[in-house]
Amino acid sequence: MDKIPKSRQTYDYRPAVHFTPPKNWINDPNGMVYIDGRYHLFYQHYPTAPHWGPMHWGHAVSEDLLHWDHLPIALYPDELGCIFSGSCVYDRENLSGFGTRDTPPLLALFTHHSTDESHMEHQSLAYSTDYEHFEKYYGNPVIPNSGQKDFRDPKIFWNPVRKCYSLVLAAGDHVEFYATHDFKKWDKTGEFKAGDHGLKGICECPDCFPLPTENGEKWILIISMIIAREQIGVNNNVYDRMSHLTQYYIGSFDGDTFHDTEQSDIPLLLDFGTDNYAGVTFQNLEEKVMIGWADNWDYANFAPSDNDGFRGKMTLARRMRLIQTGKGLRLAFSFEGIEEARAHACPLATGENRLRSQSFGLKITANGPGAILLKNIQGELLAIRITDSEIIVDRTEAGQDDFSAAYAHPAYGRTHAPRVLKEGTSSEIEIILDKCILEVLADNGLIPITASVYPTRPYEKLCLSGSLNAEYYTLT
Numbered sequence: 113m114d115k116i117p118k119s120r121q122t123y124d125y126r127p128a129v130h131f132t133p134p135k136n137w138i139n140d141p142n143g144m145v146y147i148d149g150r151y152h153l154f155y156q157h158y159p160t161a162p163h164w165g166p167m168h169w170g171h172a173v174s175e176d177l178l179h180w181d182h183l184p185i186a187l188y189p190d191e192l193g194c195i196f197s198g199s200c201v202y203d204r205e206n207l208s209g210f211g212t213r214d215t216p217p218l219l220a221l222f223t224h225h226s227t228d229e230s231h232m233e234h235q236s237l238a239y240s241t242d243y244e245h246f247e248k249y250y251g252n253p254v255i256p257n258s259g260q261k262d263f264r265d266p267k268i269f270w271n272p273v274r275k276c277y278s279l280v281l282a283a284g285d286h287v288e289f290y291a292t293h294d295f296k297k298w299d300k301t302g303e304f305k306a307g308d309h310g311l312k313g314i315c316e317c318p319d320c321f322p323l324p325t326e327n328g329e330k331w332i333l334i335i336s337m338i339i340a341r342e343q344i345g346v347n348n349n350v351y352d353r354m355s356h357l358t359q360y361y362i363g364s365f366d367g368d369t370f371h372d373t374e375q376s377d378i379p380l381l382l383d384f385g386t387d388n389y390a391g392v393t394f395q396n397l398e399e400k401v402m403i404g405w406a407d408n409w410d411y412a413n414f415a416p417s418d419n420d421g422f423r424g425k426m427t428l429a430r431r432m433r434l435i436q437t438g439k440g441l442r443l444a445f446s447f448e449g450i451e452e453a454r455a456h457a458c459p460l461a462t463g464e465n466r467l468r469s470q471s472f473g474l475k476i477t478a479n480g481p482g483a484i485l486l487k488n489i490q491g492e493l494l495a496i497r498i499t500d501s502e503i504i505v506d507r508t509e510a511g512q513d514d515f516s517a518a519y520a521h522p523a524y525g526r527t528h529a530p531r532v533l534k535e536g537t538s539s540e541i542e543i544i545l546d547k548c549i550l551e552v553l554a555d556n557g558l559i560p561i562t563a564s565v566y567p568t569r570p571y572e573k574l575c576l577s578g579s580l581n582a583e584y585y586t587l588t
């Protein structure tokens with residue numbers, strides 16, 4: 113493993129309002145659900161070391177999606193294996209029988225990943241009536257594996273056609289749909305293959321849900337993808353530079369399977385940046401709100417962490433809408449939970465501004481090209497540039513990059529996202545920097561770009577140029 117020189121570990125990278133674990137490793141968000149005013153976030157966690165290992169489900173709750181209380185680990189590995197990604201459902205009608213009508217159970221559907229050389233994956237069930245301590249179902253697995261190598265990450269959703277719950281899970285090059293009436297017995301109803309359109313590869317962490325449009329409802333199928341690459345960065349464009357990307361399809365759901373009726377000639381990406389993977393939505397929430405893992409498998413295990421040894425972070429919660437653009441329907445995103453901070457925004461002057469916090473947001477109206485540059489005393493530079501045709505995030509000079517060849521590769525370091533709005537239209541851009549994580553939602557939320565950055569010192573200056581009106585707010 114590449115080592116970070118000790119002399120450079122001077123800076124505390126723990127974000128103020130992005131979720132991080134108390135200690136050690138995290139990856140995917142799991143089982144996100146909203147119950148009685150609290151958001152529950154479970155997550156892939158290795159509690160004993162700051163690198164990937166036998167997975168557990170960590171657990172935290174929040175009332176505002178910015179500040180989280182850590183709860184005890186929810187699911188530990190057992191004789192069927194370790195605990196890979198999955199989802200929760202608030203079983204309001206007690207269809208499972210694990211609670212009562214007065215105390216509806218919270219159910220977790222997750223992947224048991226066997227730790228022997230078979231690495232077999234099965235889907236299993238656990239339940240809780242205090243929404244904190246879980247009991248695993250004695251009849252696990254509830255969806256056994258008939259021999260597929262990759263068979264994981266069940267995501268439950270309400271099936272309005274069959275009037276029951278369904279789930280979508282990743283099965284190699286495709287996803288599979290299953291339906292149930294009691295969460296214990298599941299019947300397969302259909303499949304959807306990724307890559308007939310869009311990106312081909314191994315599917316992970318799917319999600320499927322409806323969103324309204326002006327012309328009725330459409331369904332979204334999100335799939336995170338492992339893409340075989342001969343070499344990184346051969347084609348320096350956002351569609352084929354990385355080995356892990358999250359794409360989405362737009363279409364319909366007939367009760368059995370998904371159909372991508374709104375086909376696009378380019379893959380639709382959930383994020384154009386390097387650091388947003390395995391994103392899924394909250395259950396039991398009217399709005400569709402997602403959180404992703406704000407890291408990248410190509411370097412997450414080597415990324416600088418702070419002295420507490422936490423490694424990994426989540427994106428902020430993002431609400432999704434479907435918008436008609438000149439290029440067809442597209443997902444547009446807005447941050448959830450920052451409304452109050454944003455209400456205290458103050459105007460920024462064009463030119464150089466002194467930065468007083470490393471956790472802040474910018475609310476920008478771009479009436480033409482421009483740039484936002486963040487600089488520190490070490491000469492490090494994080495640049496966000498708005499041109500007529502692209503939104504560019506350039507972190508190639510932003511700080512530490514010697515911990516991984518992939519991170520340091522210019523194809524990863526510079527994100528060029530093609531613009532969606534017509535030239536000459538003014539564009540709303542929200543930018544959040546929170547210590548080691550940059551999130552940009554440009555062109556009214558149609559262009560999300562998430563990137564990890566590791567400055568060796570705080571950025572002290574923010575330089576604003578071009579046709580931009582910007583307001584600044586602090587996040588604490």
Ligand code: FRU
Nearest residue numbers: 140156196197264316317390
């Ligand atoms: C995605 C993933 C999932 C799996 C989990 C293991 O990042 O590979 O497919 O369940 O991580 O930690």
